[in-house]
Amino acid sequence: MQDTLTLTRPDDWHLHLRDGAALAAVLPFTARQFARAIVMPNLRPPVTTAVQAQAYRERILAALPADADFEPLMTLYLTDNTLPREIGAARAAGVVAVKLYPAGATTNSDAGVTDIRKTYATLEAMQREGLLLLVHGEVTDGEIDVFDREAVFIERVMQPLRRDFPELKVVFEHITTQEAAQYVAASDRFTAATLTPQHLLYNRNALFTGGLRPHYYCLPVLKREQHRQALLRAVASGSPKFFLGTDSAPHAAVLKEASVCGAGCFSAPAALELYAEAFEAIGALDKLEAFASHHGPDFYGLPRNSGRVTLQRAPWQVPETLPFGDALIKPLRGGDTLNWKLL
Numbered sequence: 001m002q003d004t005l006t007l008t009r010p011d012d013w014h015l016h017l018r019d020g021a022a023l024a025a026v027l028p029f030t031a032r033q034f035a036r037a038i039v040m041p042n043l044r045p046p047v048t049t050a051v052q053a054q055a056y057r058e059r060i061l062a063a064l065p066a067d068a069d070f071e072p073l074m075t076l077y078l079t080d081n082t083l084p085r086e087i088g089a090a091r092a093a094g095v096v097a098v099k100l101y102p103a104g105a106t107t108n109s110d111a112g113v114t115d116i117r118k119t120y121a122t123l124e125a126m127q128r129e130g131l132l133l134l135v136h137g138e139v140t141d142g143e144i145d146v147f148d149r150e151a152v153f154i155e156r157v158m159q160p161l162r163r164d165f166p167e168l169k170v171v172f173e174h175i176t177t178q179e180a181a182q183y184v185a186a187s188d189r190f191t192a193a194t195l196t197p198q199h200l201l202y203n204r205n206a207l208f209t210g211g212l213r214p215h216y217y218c219l220p221v222l223k224r225e226q227h228r229q230a231l232l233r234a235v236a237s238g239s240p241k242f243f244l245g246t247d248s249a250p251h252a253a254v255l256k257e258a259s260v261c262g263a264g265c266f267s268a269p270a271a272l273e274l275y276a277e278a279f280e281a282i283g284a285l286d287k288l289e290a291f292a293s294h295h296g297p298d299f300y301g302l303p304r305n306s307g308r309v310t311l312q313r314a315p316w317q318v319p320e321t322l323p324f325g326d327a328l329i330k331p332l333r334g335g336d337t338l339n340w341k342l343l
């Protein structure tokens, strides 16, 4: 049995860091595991301009532990009103991507896009300037079942988008279904996808085991086992279209354990270990390094990291709660023992 696993330093291509005291509480976990992360712009108010992205980047750098070696990669939040000229400014400011949230799809998405056609001039500018489009791929139509929203998004939004902007690089974020895995696998080199640890490890039963389990509630919501199996096949294939994006999304425990529970799993404290568990369960540990450390930078057109990290088979317990500003936060799998540990 393999007891250590040394990888090129990985990156997290989908991360929520929040701001202020919450940012300071969660950032060290990611900075310890990853060299870079794509930082999501869904603050309140959202990060919609190059100037705001630059200021947010400065706040992240200021919140880093002194010994950290971590680079935040910034994104803009696409709205119906994002001007094409903002794209040139964003690129000049080092912003690498723009996030599409369909209005109302998830946490802090009320400013999101109401109809993608309203953003076409801006997407045109992104295609020209080489900024990526990161997509929360769910329709928000109340008549579509919450478990079907990703599959319907492919027909209604992804297919027309790919036809109209064939050379725009698009990341289908946190895919959760067989339909999305197949769509991305069959697409050309301008389309890729991120996968979270929770969607590789759990099906929707996790939400209901012995009662309602708010800490397993994220969006897109966990799906049937058949879909989880399709995601595992996608990562086991070794295809460069699939890479690591935790979607670690911290919410205070009091707000998760409430009559209305916010969507998001906080996986940052054990992210790499959780992926190792998922890959080992399907006998695909040999595919972890490319998924975690090669495919992402290759798709973004960025250099791979030069450092190395080592995972060791050494049982450790994920803390049940952690400080989160004035509140507490419960990480994914808190209180459980994991078999892999990042040294």
Ligand code: NCD
Binding pocket: 016, 042, 106, 107, 108, 136, 217, 218, 219, 220, 247, 249, 250, 263, 264, 265
């Ligand atoms: C994210 C959050 O909390 O910001 N929540 C989640 O369930 N993933 C938003 C998002 O990425 O959808």
Ligand code: ZN
Binding pocket: 014, 015, 016, 040, 247, 249
């Ligand atoms: Zn997210």
